[in-house]
Amino acid sequence: MAKSRSVPNKHLHARATFLYQAATYLTLQSRALNPELEGNHLSSDDRADHEGARVVRHSGQAMQLGSHLRAVSTKGQVRLSAEMKRSLCKACNTVLVPGKTSTHIMENKSRGGRKPWADILVIQCNFCGSQKRLPTGSNKQQGKSGRSTNKSAKAFTMCLGTAETVQCGASQAGTEDVPMYGHEEAH
Structure with missing residues (x-):
């Protein structure tokens, strides 16, 4: 033991x-x-x-x-x-x-x-x-290990926009299709 x-x-x-x-x-x-x-020497x-x-x-x-x-x-x-x-x-x-x-x-x-x-x-x-x-009213800030460090989620919130989806840069964690703002297809 x-x-x-x-x-x-x-x-x-x-x-x-x-x-x-x-x-x-x-x-x-x-x-x-x-x-x-303490004593009773004072009047009422x-x-x-x-x-x-x-x-x-x-x-x-x-x-x-x-x-x-x-x-x-x-x-x-x-x-x-x-x-x-x-x-x-x-x-x-x-x-x-x-x-x-x-x-x-x-x-x-x-x-x-x-x-x-x-x-x-x-x-x-x-x-x-x-x-x-x-x-007393606020919650204590989470430590570094408790916070979310997902970079693809941050990229997704920054890339929101139109219905067109483009591949985000290779620097992010994943290679998923994320909608981009301001990019329109030329017809």
């Missing part, structure tokens, strides 16, 4: 996964409270004024774990998944949880939003205010 191939730097992958899970857990455990409103009118000014109390340890995660993946040359990269703020290393530590907005700046492939997901960090802009 052949020896199965193991993942290189398996210990770094395990460490990065643990750091991400710990940072996410600590972020979700933080409470949304304003430190001024003052509370109404401060209601919109809610501050998310955030664990500095969660930010430190996010920073450590980024350092481990960079130094160990470990590729993080796209979802993991998108869920970390590049500026402050906060785990971006929709509705709690980040705001997600769909944006389409085309004329009247007519182009569905121009949709962009804007993720804004609630702590540092930095934004990530991720395209």
Whole structure:
């Protein structure tokens, strides 16, 4: 039996996964409270004024774990998944949880939003205010191996025209009869 191939730097992958899970857990455990409103020393009118000014109390340890995660993946040359990269703020290393530590907005700046492939997901960090802009409406371009490289199909689309058929040049892949535009038979 052949020896199965193991993942290189398996210990770094395990460490990065643990750091991400710990940072996410600590972020979700933080409470949304304003430190001024913790006591009952404010009147009801003052509370109404401060209601919109809610501050998310955030664990500095969660930010430190996010920073450590980024350092481990960079130094160990470990590729993080796209979802993991998108869920970390590049500026402050906060785990971006929709509705709690980040705001997600769909944006389409085309004329009247007519182009569905121009949709962009804007993720804004609630702590540092930095934004990530991720395209969502368009499909990812195929790699070179996935694209069609049939030259005769390209020649056929370029040679469309009248009912007369002529032989396309020998430089194309096949020697098939393809209709040519602008060539008419002399009678």
